[in-house]
Amino acid sequence: MILKELKEDLKDILNQEYRIEPLATGIYVYVEHPEEVSQDSIKELVKKFKKRVYIRKDPAYLRDFDEKKTKQKILKLLPKDAQVISIDFSPDFSEVFIRVKFPRYTKDPELVQKILEKTGWYPIFVREPQLPSAYFDSLYLYKIKTDRKGLLKKVGKRILERADDEVKWITATMLGGFREIGRSSLLIESNVSKVIIDMGVHPSPPTPEDAYPMINLIRSLESIDAIVISHAHTDHVCFLPYLFKAGYEGPVYMTKPTLDLAVLLQHDYISISKKTTGESIYDKKDIRKMVNHTILLDYGEVIDISKDMKLTMYNAGHILGSSIVHLHIGEGKHNVIFSGDIKYDRSIRLFDPAYTKFPRAETVFIESTYGSQKMPPREESEKRLVEKIKETVARGGKVLIPAFAVGRSQEVIVTLFENADKDWNIPVYIDGMVYEASSIHSAYPEYLKASVREKIISNDSPFNWEYLKVVKTKDKSGIISSEPAVIIAPSGMLTGGPSVEYLKLLAEDERNTLIFIGYQSPGSLGSKIQQGMKVVPIKEDKEVKELKINMEVTTIEGFSGHSDRDQLLAWLGSFAHHNKVRRVYTMHGEQKTIMKFTDLIRRKLRIPASAPMNMERRRLR
Ligand SMILES: [Zn+2]
Ligand SMILES: [Zn+2]
Numbered sequence: 001m002i003l004k005e006l007k008e009d010l011k012d013i014l015n016q017e018y019r020i021e022p023l024a025t026g027i028y029v030y031v032e033h034p035e036e037v038s039q040d041s042i043k044e045l046v047k048k049f050k051k052r053v054y055i056r057k058d059p060a061y062l063r064d065f066d067e068k069k070t071k072q073k074i075l076k077l078l079p080k081d082a083q084v085i086s087i088d089f090s091p092d093f094s095e096v097f098i099r100v101k102f103p104r105y106t107k108d109p110e111l112v113q114k115i116l117e118k119t120g121w122y123p124i125f126v127r128e129p130q131l132p133s134a135y136f137d138s139l140y141l142y143k144i145k146t147d148r149k150g151l152l153k154k155v156g157k158r159i160l161e162r163a164d165d166e167v168k169w170i171t172a173t174m175l176g177g178f179r180e181i182g183r184s185s186l187l188i189e190s191n192v193s194k195v196i197i198d199m200g201v202h203p204s205p206p207t208p209e210d211a212y213p214m215i216n217l218i219r220s221l222e223s224i225d226a227i228v229i230s231h232a233h234t235d236h237v238c239f240l241p242y243l244f245k246a247g248y249e250g251p252v253y254m255t256k257p258t259l260d261l262a263v264l265l266q267h268d269y270i271s272i273s274k275k276t277t278g279e280s281i282y283d284k285k286d287i288r289k290m291v292n293h294t295i296l297l298d299y300g301e302v303i304d305i306s307k308d309m310k311l312t313m314y315n316a317g318h319i320l321g322s323s324i325v326h327l328h329i330g331e332g333k334h335n336v337i338f339s340g341d342i343k344y345d346r347s348i349r350l351f352d353p354a355y356t357k358f359p360r361a362e363t364v365f366i367e368s369t370y371g372s373q374k375m376p377p378r379e380e381s382e383k384r385l386v387e388k389i390k391e392t393v394a395r396g397g398k399v400l401i402p403a404f405a406v407g408r409s410q411e412v413i414v415t416l417f418e419n420a421d422k423d424w425n426i427p428v429y430i431d432g433m434v435y436e437a438s439s440i441h442s443a444y445p446e447y448l449k450a451s452v453r454e455k456i457i458s459n460d461s462p463f464n465w466e467y468l469k470v471v472k473t474k475d476k477s478g479i480i481s482s483e484p485a486v487i488i489a490p491s492g493m494l495t496g497g498p499s500v501e502y503l504k505l506l507a508e509d510e511r512n513t514l515i516f517i518g519y520q521s522p523g524s525l526g527s528k529i530q531q532g533m534k535v536v537p538i539k540e541d542k543e544v545k546e547l548k549i550n551m552e553v554t555t556i557e558g559f560s561g562h563s564d565r566d567q568l569l570a571w572l573g574s575f576a577h578h579n580k581v582r583r584v585y586t587m588h589g590e591q592k593t594i595m596k597f598t599d600l601i602r603r604k605l606r607i608p609a610s611a612p613m614n615m616e617r618r619r620l621r
Contacts, residue, residue: 003160006049013041019058024155024251024295025303026052028093032061035117039109050302050310056094057120063091070119074098077114085128089121092149096121099140101128129443130456130463131470135436136443139263139291146292155251155295158225159304165192167308167330170621172363172585176200176213178614179591181369182235185213186587188336190329193225193306194218197325197338199243200235201269204521212239212281214615221248225306228313229254230340231322232261232406238269241286244293252294253305255313257321257444259294261406263287264436268405272496299323299355299447314355317343318561319407320441320448324355334621335360339367341588344563344571347378349414350441352449354563356574362582363620366572368589369562371597381558385412386419388515388554393426393484397511397551402499402526404492405433407561408518410441412488414452415559417462424467429479431471431489431498438463471498480505492518493526500525504538504547512551517559529553565597573605584609585618 003022010018014031021028031037037055045053071087074096078084083101090097096119107125115123129136170190177184182202188195196218205211218224221243229237229252240252240262254262266287273280297303297313305311308330313323318341325338335358342354392399403409409430416428430438441448442463445456455461462468471479471487476498479485489498506512520527528536529549538547563571572584584607586598594611601609612618 002049002051006045006051009045009048013037013045021153022156022160023149023152024159025152026054028054028056030056030058030094032058034094034120034122035113051304052301054093054122056122057116059091059094062094062120065089065120070096070121073119074115074121074123077111077118083128088144090144092147094121095124097124097126097144099126099128127443127445129439130461131435131439131442133436133439135264136260136439139260142288142291143259148292151251151293152295159307161307167192167333167621169619170329170334171617171619172336172365172612173217173617174587174612174614175215175217176202176614177235178587178612178616179589179594180210180614181588181590183211183213183239184230184236184588185215185239186338186365187218188309188327188329190308192308192330194223195225195306195309195311195327196227198230198236198340199227199238199240200233201238203234204523212242215243215246217615221246221250224248224250225309226250226311227252228305228311228325229258229262230313230325230338231316231319232258232265233319233341234265234269236340237262238266241266241282241290244289245282245286248293250293251305252290253297253303253311253313254294255298255321255323255447256296257440257447258323259291259296260440260443261320261437263291264433264440265406266290268433275496302328314358315352315447316340317345317348317351317354320350320410320437320444322351326358326361328360332360335362336620337361337364339365339571341367341369341561342563342568342571343561344567345378348411348449349418350411350448350452354571356571358575358579361575361579364572364576364581364584365587366568366584366601367562368568368586368594368597370560370564370593371568371586371589371600372593373564374566375560375564376558378558381556382415382419384556385415385515385517385559388513388556389416389426389486392511392513392552395511396484397509397513398480398484398506399486399513399515400499400502400506400551401486401488401515401517402492402494402503403434403488403490403517405490406437408492408559409434409488409490410438411559411561412517413438413465413468414462416486417465417468420465420467426484426486427467427469428465428486428488429469429471431476431487431502433490433497434488435470476501476505493520493524494529495524495526500538504540506551508548508550510550510552514549514551514553516553516555517557519560530555565600568597569600569604572601572607576605576607581607583607583620586611 173187175185316322
């Protein structure tokens, strides 16, 4: 038994009384003097047992602490320019959350040691976003104030109960997002445990039956050990709160920024559903329940999520916090990679290209969104975007860029910031959820490309660029009557939201330009205008009116957060052979594209590949 062995080792290392508590996040070891424990010996333990080990002061010694005095002690120990926003204590774990504006030293081990020595509390630094946000504040407070020890204990116990039964078989059941884009969900199951990856909704389902993952294929929610979320897009995370409404009580794993962005999207999903159909499949309280059950990870951390499965999440290069999911099953019996949505491209501004150095992989699930398409290089697209903006401004017009609030918008902001020369004097307005999503980006510089991260840390950030302006009013006419401007607003397909409000105000003036930078789904207003319709129906105070499109309409490709055909093949090819990948399953693509792409993998990479359908179950071992 692992705990027994660990206890023996701890006795030798600690030289003091201790008590251990196995939790979902790792093993907590409580002692009287945590500051005396050498970090190197703990690192060895972690390596040996492949479990995370945390040494903390026994909460019993801190029970009667003086909060005010301790705060003052901590403030004295912090550098002068720390700009502390708040200090909050978590007595269950003897941890203290220190929220700071200045981020440079947030991982300074000497500072951690000093605070631990002088106060007994283990400090965890949290970064304040550069763009202040009430949404971020309230979610932050909610996250640190909720009592999660019960859940962490329950899950910890379930994982550590040693699996007597050996892993005999492993299967994959396709719950959604196969031969389609939308409602992504996959069940990985062994004779020992069950894990689900992703829980999305279909943003524009062909029929109502195609809207949600096929959870009727799961025998019971209680039998699910864990849910893992690859990234915060509607088609990967917006069905999740419904499972909590339906009675799921287990843990969910995702990266830190994914949770912040997911909650934002889920609230938006509720309000859009209510507006369009008058009802919603879940409520705010179900989202809160999801937050209470979420265990947050960083890239590269290995964590046990069931008796026989270990999870690691790697950068996917697609949006903030997006990850490739790696499952290590049955002590090396089998390894599964779920790509999520990936961007494998060095030239994008915000993120490093998708990770490729996996330790092992036998089965790979790969997205296929642009599996049969070639895209123009990013540099070219950027040049065209800047030229188009300057051209429009020169004739006294304004530019409207409808964009997804999460991902594409921030890529455009950083592109304009990086391309702005000395003479740049064009304000860039951001509206609606674009602001909140940008604020979340500015709070997690460690998830961004090194060049952007450095800029944020040294306060030369694209997110506090002097030309970036925030629209907080419902009335957009002030912006329209002012000087030339660029406006970035959701929704990306002109299906509602501020982008449509701006369109109404800008469409009839031929000096203005509408620039599409993302996918327009068939039937959406965006698609109609993109295809050249000059008069479109538009809702105005419950009446449908005609809107004349006199403004210039143009499409600039290449800003996608998805890899194109060659990038997908390059990503897979970079690890498939030396990892001896046995089979590839394609997913997340339209039927035609996915068949072409599956064939390409077979021919170009010579790996067995197939395109499973929803409801299929395949045996992996
Ligand atoms: Zn996505
Ligand atoms: Zn997706």
